[in-house]
Amino acid sequence: MSNQQPAETPMPMLMLFVTGTAPRSQRARANLAKMLDQLNLSEVKPFEVDLLEQPEQGIEHAIFATPSLLKFDTTGEVSVLYGDLSAEERLQTFLSDLDQPE
Amino acid sequence: MQTDEMKMQKRKTGIVGLDNVSEGGLPSGQATLVLGQAAAGKTVLSLQILARAIERGEGGVFVTFEESPAQVKRDAASFSWGEKLLTSERWQLIDARPRFGAEAAGEFDIEGLLSIVGATIAKNQANWVVFDGIDQLLQYQPDPKIAIDQVRRINDYCEDNGWTLLLTGKAMGESMAPAHLEGIEFLLSATLVLSARVVGQQLNRSLRIAKFRGSRHIADELPVVMDDDGIQLPYHEHLPTAEVVASNERISTGVGRLDKLLGGGIYRGSSLLISGRPGTAKSTLAGSFAEAAARRGERTLYVSFDEIESPYVRNLTSVGINLRDPIDNGLVQFVDLSAFALRVAEHFLTLRRLIDTFDPHCLVIDPVSALLKASGTEGANLATEHLIDLVRRRGITTVLTSLSGVSDPEGEVTQGQVSTLADSWIVLDYNVRGGERNRSLSIVKSRGSAHSNQERELLLSVAGVDLADVYESGSEVLMGTARATKVRDDAVAERRRQLEREQRRLDLEKRIAQTEQERDLLKAKLELEKIETAETDRLEDVQREDIRQRRDPEQENSEEHSRLDAIHDKGE
Numbered sequence A: 001m002s003n004q005q006p007a008e009t010p011m012p013m014l015m016l017f018v019t020g021t022a023p024r025s026q027r028a029r030a031n032l033a034k035m036l037d038q039l040n041l042s043e044v045k046p047f048e049v050d051l052l053e054q055p056e057q058g059i060e061h062a063i064f065a066t067p068s069l070l071k072f073d074t075t076g077e078v079s080v081l082y083g084d085l086s087a088e089e090r091l092q093t094f095l096s097d098l099d100q101p102e
Numbered sequence B: 001m002q003t004d005e006m007k008m009q010k011r012k013t014g015i016v017g018l019d020n021v022s023e024g025g026l027p028s029g030q031a032t033l034v035l036g037q038a039a040a041g042k043t044v045l046s047l048q049i050l051a052r053a054i055e056r057g058e059g060g061v062f063v064t065f066e067e068s069p070a071q072v073k074r075d076a077a078s079f080s081w082g083e084k085l086l087t088s089e090r091w092q093l094i095d096a097r098p099r100f101g102a103e104a105a106g107e108f109d110i111e112g113l114l115s116i117v118g119a120t121i122a123k124n125q126a127n128w129v130v131f132d133g134i135d136q137l138l139q140y141q142p143d144p145k146i147a148i149d150q151v152r153r154i155n156d157y158c159e160d161n162g163w164t165l166l167l168t169g170k171a172m173g174e175s176m177a178p179a180h181l182e183g184i185e186f187l188l189s190a191t192l193v194l195s196a197r198v199v200g201q202q203l204n205r206s207l208r209i210a211k212f213r214g215s216r217h218i219a220d221e222l223p224v225v226m227d228d229d230g231i232q233l234p235y236h237e238h239l240p241t242a243e244v245v246a247s248n249e250r251i252s253t254g255v256g257r258l259d260k261l262l263g264g265g266i267y268r269g270s271s272l273l274i275s276g277r278p279g280t281a282k283s284t285l286a287g288s289f290a291e292a293a294a295r296r297g298e299r300t301l302y303v304s305f306d307e308i309e310s311p312y313v314r315n316l317t318s319v320g321i322n323l324r325d326p327i328d329n330g331l332v333q334f335v336d337l338s339a340f341a342l343r344v345a346e347h348f349l350t351l352r353r354l355i356d357t358f359d360p361h362c363l364v365i366d367p368v369s370a371l372l373k374a375s376g377t378e379g380a381n382l383a384t385e386h387l388i389d390l391v392r393r394r395g396i397t398t399v400l401t402s403l404s405g406v407s408d409p410e411g412e413v414t415q416g417q418v419s420t421l422a423d424s425w426i427v428l429d430y431n432v433r434g435g436e437r438n439r440s441l442s443i444v445k446s447r448g449s450a451h452s453n454q455e456r457e458l459l460l461s462v463a464g465v466d467l468a469d470v471y472e473s474g475s476e477v478l479m480g481t482a483r484a485t486k487v488r489d490d491a492v493a494e495r496r497r498q499l500e501r502e503q504r505r506l507d508l509e510k511r512i513a514q515t516e517q518e519r520d521l522l523k524a525k526l527e528l529e530k531i532e533t534a535e536t537d538r539l540e541d542v543q544r545e546d547i548r549q550r551r552d553p554e555q556e557n558s559e560e561h562s563r564l565d566a567i568h569d570k571g572e
Helices: A023-038 A055-061 A088-099 B016-021 B042-055 B069-077 B082-087 B111-124 B144-161 B256-261 B282-295 B309-317 B324-328 B344-358 B368-372 B379-394 B480-551 B558-571
Strands: A013-018 A047-050 A068-072 A078-082 B031-036 B060-064 B091-095 B128-132 B164-170 B190-199 B202-212 B221-227 B230-232 B271-276 B300-305 B332-337 B362-366 B397-403 B424-433 B436-446 B456-461 B464-468 B471-473 B476-478
Touching: A013 A023, A013 A055, A023 A088, A047 A055, A055 B111, A068 A088, A078 A088, B016 B230, B031 B042, B031 B144, B042 B060, B042 B069, B042 B082, B042 B128, B042 B164, B042 B190, B042 B230, B060 B069, B060 B111, B069 B082, B069 B091, B091 B111, B111 B144, B144 B164, B221 B344, B256 B464, B271 B282, B271 B379, B282 B300, B282 B309, B282 B324, B282 B362, B282 B397, B282 B424, B282 B464, B300 B344, B300 B368, B309 B324, B309 B332, B324 B332, B332 B344, B344 B379, B368 B379, B368 B397, B379 B397, B424 B480, B436 B480, B476 B480
Parallel strands: A013 A047, B031 B164, B031 B190, B060 B091, B060 B128, B128 B164, B271 B397, B271 B424, B300 B332, B300 B362, B362 B397
Antiparallel strands: A013 A068, A068 A078, B190 B202, B202 B221, B221 B230, B424 B436, B436 B456, B456 B464, B471 B476
16 A cells, blocks of 8 residues: 555655545546656555545544545644645645655 | 425424514525624524424534534533533534645535535434534635535535525625625525624624515514523513403502592503602502502512612501512512613513513512613613513503603603503602692503593502592692691581571571460460350350340340440440
């Protein structure tokens, strides 16, 4: 799995909350994959949660809007980016600290 | 053909006043927008509706987008229904506050939210859903139109799933559009507007049904009271629906002569207004009414504004009215309220609760005009109107006193309009004459009774209250010393007249006696004369017989005969 990184280089984990095959969720999935590619982070595989199937995950992570991208950094801090990730600059900024370990 | 399906179904809110003005509650299976400025009571209203639903065995989900769950619980805990709500298993509180520092990179859906709520609801078999402050989430939408679309999506989802949803929104100024969600007010079928305005340094709350598509409703701005029981519309709660039977029974005012003037007392279940300037004995008359009720074994709720119990009761004792005993044995519940302390609507609510719990036969409010001092945009008129309506429907015989201005003894007319509403109206006043101030009483109106229209003098003494009969002098009514003087003068004149009459009678009797004596005398004389005449006649007969015998040839006594003839001639 993508999140099983060596202990000395802990990778922040990404979680993408979606609702089934809703257009915005599909777009987010595609936009995220594209951006990870651009940033040479294609080995990072976001963990996907479908709230239609696992609504309790939404309560656990306090995510009620889909799609939403969650980022857990090494200190356990969580950042959230709402939306279909079509705002490339925002997405890039949001993911910018992912490439630091390289 | 589909009318039953087409007809709007309503779900009770459990807030009696709101259910009344909305004729049954909020649209079932639809979203209602609850609009209001900060601190207008949106969250409390939602929590209260949920609490009442849970009491009825329904369930719900409360999704908070703005306040923390702890804060929501604290909100609920400060009300009487809070504890039951907080310990109930039939609802869920979901913390849906957007994460701190969250950003948006494009449009998003709220399908996830609906899915989460749907899953929670399925567990609770709930039908109430509250989205409190959803603008906090939807403001992240880059395009406001999408936010509106999503509210529509929420509304559709409610209809499909049979949820009754309360959607709170922040009001901006006088606009009907909530912040961040302009346009949703057109979308949803019902809108409640809560407001909290500071008037005269006091907070005045109100609620208005700004929109209720397809349903009759009262659209006015309605006074709201928020107290331990939460949000209430004091003027729109249930009133007894049973037909009120107009009683023909008269009950005493405690002043026998006053009862007589009123045709036997005031009707049971009617209202009596006693108005007058300060010191005209309004409280005394009210106290006398309560005392009389206690003597009949009836309960009286005695509400005093701005005067506390012990001096009030003591003062009544000085004029022979004993309220101490009925208070001690529970027939009179004496409540002293401070008019300034609460708003008019709150006073009304307090009075209604007292009436509910004590269930009195009689009610005294002394003075009802004190309500005018309490603040409240809706004014005292509404409160007194509702109060009179309430007591009338419950058949409570009510005495209200009202203070009128010093220069305007009947000035009550301009305040509160109680006089037009009350069944009977007594005006107390002073009558100043000859250096004296005497209390007067006049019955201005008394519905359904023939009543005296004359002013009377009101007398107070340690023995109690009484009325002195008026003393008419020409076109005037005399009181006090003037009355006493007049009474005395008239009594003297009357005595003189009687003496004179007696004298005349005696004179006449005397004359009759004298005349009768004279008559007897004359009668005796007449008798004597009759006897004399009879004797004379007899003697004459004897003589004539003598003469005849003498003239007879066989008679010799002619000498004698001629002598008797001579006497006879002399006599003629």
